[in-house]
Amino acid sequence: MDEQKRYFSRELLLWYRANKRDLPWRRQSNPYYTWVSEIMLQQTRVETVKPYFERFIGKFPTVEALADAPEEEVLKAWEGLGYYSRARNLQTAAREVKEQYGGQVPNDKAKVSALKGIGPYTSGAIMSIAFNRPEPAVDGNVMRVLSRYFRLHDDIAKPATRVHMEHLAQELIPEGCASDFNQALMELGALVCTPKSPSCLLCPVMEHCEGRMAGEELILPIKTKAKPPKPELRYAALIEGTGEHEGKVLVRQRPDTGLLAKMWELPHILVPKQVGIVGMSDAESYAILHHSLQAEGVDVAPVEHWMDAEHTFSHIHWQMRVYRCNLRNLQPKDNTVYKWAGPEEMEELAFPNVFVRLLKIRFQ
DNA sequence: AATACGGGGTT
DNA sequence: AACCCAGTATT
Numbered sequence: 001m002d003e004q005k006r007y008f009s010r011e012l013l014l015w016y017r018a019n020k021r022d023l024p025w026r027r028q029s030n031p032y033y034t035w036v037s038e039i040m041l042q043q044t045r046v047e048t049v050k051p052y053f054e055r056f057i058g059k060f061p062t063v064e065a066l067a068d069a070p071e072e073e074v075l076k077a078w079e080g081l082g083y084y085s086r087a088r089n090l091q092t093a094a095r096e097v098k099e100q101y102g103g104q105v106p107n108d109k110a111k112v113s114a115l116k117g118i119g120p121y122t123s124g125a126i127m128s129i130a131f132n133r134p135e136p137a138v139d140g141n142v143m144r145v146l147s148r149y150f151r152l153h154d155d156i157a158k159p160a161t162r163v164h165m166e167h168l169a170q171e172l173i174p175e176g177c178a179s180d181f182n183q184a185l186m187e188l189g190a191l192v193c194t195p196k197s198p199s200c201l202l203c204p205v206m207e208h209c210e211g212r213m214a215g216e217e218l219i220l221p222i223k224t225k226a227k228p229p230k231p232e233l234r235y236a237a238l239i240e241g242t243g244e245h246e247g248k249v250l251v252r253q254r255p256d257t258g259l260l261a262k263m264w265e266l267p268h269i270l271v272p273k274q275v276g277i278v279g280m281s282d283a284e285s286y287a288i289l290h291h292s293l294q295a296e297g298v299d300v301a302p303v304e305h306w307m308d309a310e311h312t313f314s315h316i317h318w319q320m321r322v323y324r325c326n327l328r329n330l331q332p333k334d335n336t337v338y339k340w341a342g343p344e345e346m347e348e349l350a351f352p353n354v355f356v357r358l359l360k361i362r363f364q
Numbered sequence: 365a366a367t368a369c370g371g372g373g374t375t
Numbered sequence: 376a377a378c379c380c381a382g383t384a385t386t
Contacts, residue, residue: 039382041382042381042382042383043369043370043371043380043381043382043383044370044371044372044381045371045372045373045380048371048372048373080370080371081370081371082369082370082371082372083369083370083371083382083383084369084370085368085369085383085384086369086382086383089383089384116383116384117382117383117384118383119382119383119384120382120383121382121383122382122383139381139382140380140381140382141381158365159365195379195380196374196375196379225378225379226379226381227367258368258369259368259369259370260369260370261369311370311371312370312371313368313369313370313371314368314369314370314371314381315367315368315369315370316368316369352370352371353370353371353372365386366385366386367384367385367386368383368384368385368386369382369383369384369385371380372379372380373378373379373380374377374378374379374380375376375377375378375379
């Protein structure tokens, strides 16, 4: 191995040991904590994850506790974190670990990799961080750091690039220091070698960083852009309960698969594209909402436009118009479950953020 | 190899 | 408002 690589590993490790952050999942070594934190950290920032991790471990302190919990509780604990299949896969995998491995995360790369929701990055992170095994853990931070330090111009959006980076990252792990070194690599990416304006002058490996020496720290890593989210207009119905349902609104559960699977929502419809958006009269909107919801077994009379909301997923942009409606009849189609939800039910049912925000406004 | 799958941050 | 960030499963 050449001196540029040796220098990198040595200096990065020293820097990490002096600068590592105090994070909830680092307080004690526990493979279950490493696992939960790494799943939560997929596509999600450290500051967002912190409170979720604390609550989650409080509710489900062990693999067995998670395995034995009702799925709705796990989903509720994940509410607002996004990518909800992570929560369902995590519990499926916890049940597998309970049954097959006595509740202990196996110290075996192949067995960990075979668990639901654990791909190449997360298996490497668990093996290295929890068991100090010399496996690469290549996430976006690591690809950015390596692209810059070694001045690699490969497109990091391409799967082949990650494979190449894994070979390099594994080679760089100092003997017996996989846990600290892999965390050091990601810590540098998070704190110093940041996407926008990297703090090169604070970087422990600046002297031999080829990207910086070439003046390319701002153009690296190379990454092709994602395509923009597809716009969708949706009409939602805010249906107020009366009598015994006074103070509540009608909500329903989404299908078991696909977007926001098993989450709760206001009844709503996708407005057919041809209908057009701008300049549609209230009467026309009411008619569309009425007819589409009726086809789903929800017979309503729209009363007034209540408010608008927008929500962007990674691939879809929702523009929502919410109408206050009176319910005339409810005959749920294809096993869709409807409920009346007030503030109390909000504590039990898991809603995606776009509906959390709307219902918070409704219930004040 | 491309797409589905949330939510939040910065500029 | 436009843009950026980023793992796994599925197809």
